[in-house]
Amino acid sequence: MRQTPSITLSPDWPCQVTAPGTQDWDRTATRWLxxxxxxxxxxxxxxxxxxxLLARHAELQLRHEVRTMRIALETSRAELPAMGVAASVIENSIRMYAVELQQLGRLSRGVRLVGDALRTHAAGRRA
Incomplete structure (x- = not known):
């Protein structure tokens, strides 16, 4: 029976993606991305x-989503009252934006790790 080497993954490695080097890990990475x-x-x-290429595009997409969340977070108190949004809704939206910004940060770190692993895997196949 063939054993898979023990691999220690970063806490930011997405749980939906199996460890690099395991069977079909790149398929799970592609699906997740x-x-x-x-x-x-x-x-x-x-x-x-x-x-x-998919990993690169996901990195770019998340970068823009982070920028959008930061703008939404930074401008909520100044812009939403003029739109007739109630103060309680504004505060809830600010909390939502902050939570989403944290989630996007985790996803971005995961995408970078997966992208690095995919690039390493691709370079190994070319060698």
């Missing part, structure tokens, strides 16, 4: 057939 993107990106074979 694809799920992070808007559904329409799943129709582009260039992205779905090239996991390294």
């Amino acid at each position: 694809r799920d992070l993107l808007p559904a329409r990106y799943g129709t582009y074979p260039t992205l779905t057939r090239h996991p390294v």
